[in-house]
Amino acid sequence: MYLRLLGSAAGGGSPQWNCGCANCAGIRAGDAALEARTQASAAVSADGRQWFLLNVSPDVRAQIEAFPALHPRRLRDTPIGGIVLSNGDVDACLGLFILREDQPLVLYASEAVERGLREHNALTRTLERRPGQLTWSRLRAGEAVPLVGAAGPSGLTLEAVPVPGTVPLHLKGLAAPSAEDNLALVVRDARGRSLVYAPTAAAATPLLDERARAADVLVFDGTFFRDDELTSLGLTTRSARDMAHWPLGGPEGSLRWLAQLPCRRKILTHINNSNPILRGGAPERDEVIAAGVEVARDGLEVEI
Numbered sequence: 001m002y003l004r005l006l007g008s009a010a011g012g013g014s015p016q017w018n019c020g021c022a023n024c025a026g027i028r029a030g031d032a033a034l035e036a037r038t039q040a041s042a043a044v045s046a047d048g049r050q051w052f053l054l055n056v057s058p059d060v061r062a063q064i065e066a067f068p069a070l071h072p073r074r075l076r077d078t079p080i081g082g083i084v085l086s087n088g089d090v091d092a093c094l095g096l097f098i099l100r101e102d103q104p105l106v107l108y109a110s111e112a113v114e115r116g117l118r119e120h121n122a123l124t125r126t127l128e129r130r131p132g133q134l135t136w137s138r139l140r141a142g143e144a145v146p147l148v149g150a151a152g153p154s155g156l157t158l159e160a161v162p163v164p165g166t167v168p169l170h171l172k173g174l175a176a177p178s179a180e181d182n183l184a185l186v187v188r189d190a191r192g193r194s195l196v197y198a199p200t201a202a203a204a205t206p207l208l209d210e211r212a213r214a215a216d217v218l219v220f221d222g223t224f225f226r227d228d229e230l231t232s233l234g235l236t237t238r239s240a241r242d243m244a245h246w247p248l249g250g251p252e253g254s255l256r257w258l259a260q261l262p263c264r265r266k267i268l269t270h271i272n273n274s275n276p277i278l279r280g281g282a283p284e285r286d287e288v289i290a291a292g293v294e295v296a297r298d299g300l301e302v303e304i
């Protein structure tokens with residue numbers, strides 16, 4: 001199985017258009033200890049020909065152009081066989097609407113995510129202008145399904161594992177919270193190799209722990225290092241935990257959990273532009289590396 005992290009930033013990217021924090025300003029100034037990142041998304045494939053996107057970020061157009069394996073091979077074509085959504089957040093699904101242009105798409109999503117897109121968003125109709133343009137495939141908590149794309153079976157299966165999360169901000173008050181609002185995506189190939197992709201998680205659960213422990217590669221929520229990362233800058237009154245992200249640092253942080261997992265590689269993604277681990281040489285980044293955990297960069301590829 002091949003994995004490419006198309007983007008590694010949280011919503012907004014880094015730099016974020018309206019942010020002048022030290023990291024965002026440093027990236028704009030060309031600080032060599034920092035690098036720009038697009039919003040988190042990944043591509044997986046068993047054969048290197050048909051690919052599945054795990055979330056589809058607002059930056060998808062640039063992410064496709066940066067990765068030749070996703071370029072069209074004919075006049076109208078895409079090697080993207082399907083798209084899997086782990087949640088309905090704007091940064092996880094806004095790219096769907098960039099991928100209009102009458103291209104048939106296969107979309108895997110939970111009922112909660114599908115309802116958010118179909119019942120509360122007229123833009124979804126642009127993907128359903130004619131029968132057969134958009135094929136919905138339902139993800140159910142705890143069920144493994146074969147990933148079948150526009151080009152047929154992929155040789156991969158996908159299991160949706162519910163992870164503590166939240167209703168997307170834009171659906172608060174419109175949709176009741178569901179256990180399937182936020183999923184970890186467990187992708188397995190025919191050889192039994194597995195990837196756990198969990199870019200947003202408020203905590204671990206026994207099932208997530210079990211799947212992560214058995215995974216060859218784990219890609220996990222690296223949004224914030226500290227719970228008060230944004231509140232201490234005066235940017236918001238909501239802590240990391242209020243936003244359903246498990247901060248990395250401290251005695252209760254996710255880094256302690258990640259450090260003891262036996263996975264071959266453990267990689268942080270969905271990193272907010274405020275996060276000190278983005279800066280090379282920062283003590284927080286050194287702490288991550290000392291725990292045996294990697295900080296993703298855009299374009300990182302792993303053969304699993």
Ligand SMILES: [Zn+2]
Pocket residue numbers: 015016019020021022023024025273274
């Ligand atoms: Zn910033």
